[in-house]
Amino acid sequence: MERYNAQEVEPIWQKKWVEKGIFKSEENTNKSKYYVLEMFPYPSGKIHMGHVRNYTMGDVIARYKRASGFNVLHPMGWDAFGMPAENAAMQRNTHPAIWTYENINNMRSQLKLLGLSIDWEREIATCDPKYYVHEQKLFLDFLKKDLVVRKNSKVNWDPVDKTVLANEQVIDGLGWRSGALVETKELTQWFFNITKFADDLLLKLDDLKRWPDKVKIMQDRWIGKSTGVKLHFEIKHKTQNIIDKTLEVFTTRPDTLFGASFCAISPDHPIANVLSKENLEIKKFINTCQKQGTTLANIAKAEKIGFKTGITVNHPFIKNKELDVYIANFVLMEYGTGAIFGCPAHDQRDLDFANKYQLEVIPVVLPSNQDSKSYKIINEAFTGDGTMINSDFLNNLSIADAKNLAADTLEKIKINGQAQGEKTITFRLRDWGISRQRYWGCPIPIIHCKKCGVVEVPRNKLPVTLPEDVSFDVPGNPLDRHPTWKHVSCPKCNSPAERETDTFDTFVDSSWYYARFCSPHSEEVLDSKAVDYWLPVDQYIGGVEHAILHLLYSRFFMRSMKITGHVKIDEPFDGLFTQGMVTHETYKNTKGEWLFPEEVKIENNTATHIDTGEEIIIGPIESMSKSKKNIIDPNAIVSMYGADTARWFILSDTPPERDIQWTDNGVEAANKFIQKAWKIIYEGEKYVCKKEEGIPLNFTDEAMKIRKVTHKIISEITEALDNLRFNRAVAYIYELSNSLTTIITDKPKNIDTSMAWALRESLEAYCKLFGPMAPHLAESCWNHLGHTNLLAEQPWPTYEKKLIINETSVIIVQINGKKRGEIEISIDAEQKEVEQKAFNVENVIRAINDNTIKKVIYVPGKILNVVV
């Protein structure tokens, strides 16, 4: 027998698939469609094991669905804009475009080695003007429908690099590259009006039945809807520069108003701002708060500090009661109105604050097990359910009723001609800022004219492309300092004007790429026929790290594209699957330096350096990362074992949503299977009938046995793949392998025609079943069984129901819930019959002994439990 040589064989099948174009997809309204999509990669230069896992899983689904008769769309592209290209440009003095396209070429060829069933003719790169011209059109469409707003916002500004930093690039208040103290700068920026859909984005989460709950919960909390009351406290005493007559406060607990003992505003509140100008101590205090916000977050989190402003407000319900207004470090300007009233008894933060400044603590909610006279709050606020006390007209009500009554009452009271309070809904979600002061992104198609203001670039002048002659040797945005690029004439009045030099956040690029894949070459933004046919994505697969932003932005884009008439539906992804990470042991030498796995030799649980023999410490298992060097290069695995081994390993043993640990033993086992399967087909083929032979009338018991196993396993694997349980599918493949091995190693000499037929049936099903997971091997096996067509074009095997139902079943006999024996009996046997047989089992007789039988429970086909 020839050893199966994956490295030699795999390219041959890959070439055949391409030649026959079997992964090309076209709209075909006669067939049900199935759109499989994996999150497209950032072209960093090399694929990593995370990619292998992601794309292998998608490929299994794509191949399985294709075999199951679906018209499958399975495209691939590149999330090609973004900062790493600019960083590379700075470090290596190359152009971002050159670096990016080189990386794309590398990664494309690496991905192709994996034998993925991708329609490469649909490939897109977001940095391609042919792609982003449509993004610019979409932006202008959104602008017309008021989905885009322009407003001021604070950004992290690195004064050395002269650039805006993302939050994650600010480390302890310093720029990650320059180390400069990051400043807060106010810039006018473009925003997508995502808050417009806040309610709908929240509500429709319920309809996403095939999304992980985890992701839905995260989005729910991110949107952060809360219902409450916006209260206008009348300001009683104030300093001269304060012009406000009321202090606006948001609360979800209007029921606790009678327990209010102070008000507090955020250090960033406009009133605090005014005060800081007239009072140096307040200014100092605010500065301390702001420092704590970034650097000392962990230390400061416990301590609640405040500053008494001297301003007081009137209590809305209690005449002549005034509350002091503090500036407090724990009040956030970004949430609600940036001001609160404090009810220490029923909010821990407020209680901590009140205890520090000796403010009164009035309990207004009484837990059911407490007495109102003795009930006191000392160090722990009570946030549970109860009845109202010390609350005048709210007394004895439940919290819910008190909330309603308090809110209704506030709406009726008028101060300064307006209601004192109104029911309000607030969201944590804020509008999506999309302006980035960077070069390597999609230009925002806007021109700023001194006379006409903000002017759209006319559609026929799109795309606004990036200038190529830029340098990265000086800090700052190359678009801004380019000698000619930004200077244009106003499309409206023709006078000198300037281009917008900001580019889009790269999340914009990835918020609609899945739609563009439906018609990647269309002159329109989206071809409605294609989009209506293919969308939504039936199965989207990617890392959970995109649970919020990318997925929420995409959901926003679909809604917006619906308003602009590009699509007809709201939700982009019908099914979502978030796969786990790939992990590996870590290795360090005694100096504490990380080592690559290939530098380490492990014997009997002790590790030594492969060259020097020095002692190596085996560290914890962590997700593969360059910094810890615990990485395995997919290329190395593919060139050593072939793609099928890598694919097989990544699918085996570990459930796909969990982290998978990469081990050498695991890879060996995967490779062993590849060889074993080939051997089964190679040896088994000697005994099978001709492929055109018809089904025999009768089967021997032996033949029947293998047929039954085969059909059972077809049904199991079908179910496993329907539920993305790849590890279980692999286990069932092994089971069939074992059954087939037994037959083949027995080398049946007088094989009869029914066995020859059953064996062919089984071997062909076998190939088809592992086909989606090890596609190259499957083609070789299919070919060896005498077929000249491609397995990738064969239909998924079906099972006969009657072959997976047994005529007899094994009934477990229990005494008091403990297994005491088993009997085999016809599937439709009556309970009486089962009992009779069971009571003749030696073990059962012994166990019952002299005890009297109290009760007998019979679960048909499964269990007979005798209670004695």
Added chain:
RNA sequence: GCCCCUGUGGCGGAAUUGGUAGACGCGACAGAUUCAAAAUCUGUUGUCUUAGGGCGUGCUGGUUCGAGUCCGGCCAGGGGCACCA
């Protein structure tokens, strides 16, 4: 602090949703083959045992004829959010 997930042999993990716990794989041990090794194949492999069984799914209590699965309380590990009024 809050929320979510996970906890089953030496290891990765199965268990049709309340019905034989440990499928399948790895590792280990034994045997076959071999001059020998690798590879391959065949067994054995939760644990204690007086060989009848006993005990076993993080701990603990409960519901049930019957619990890995359901409910209450805890413990541990991982992830997410974090002063959200």
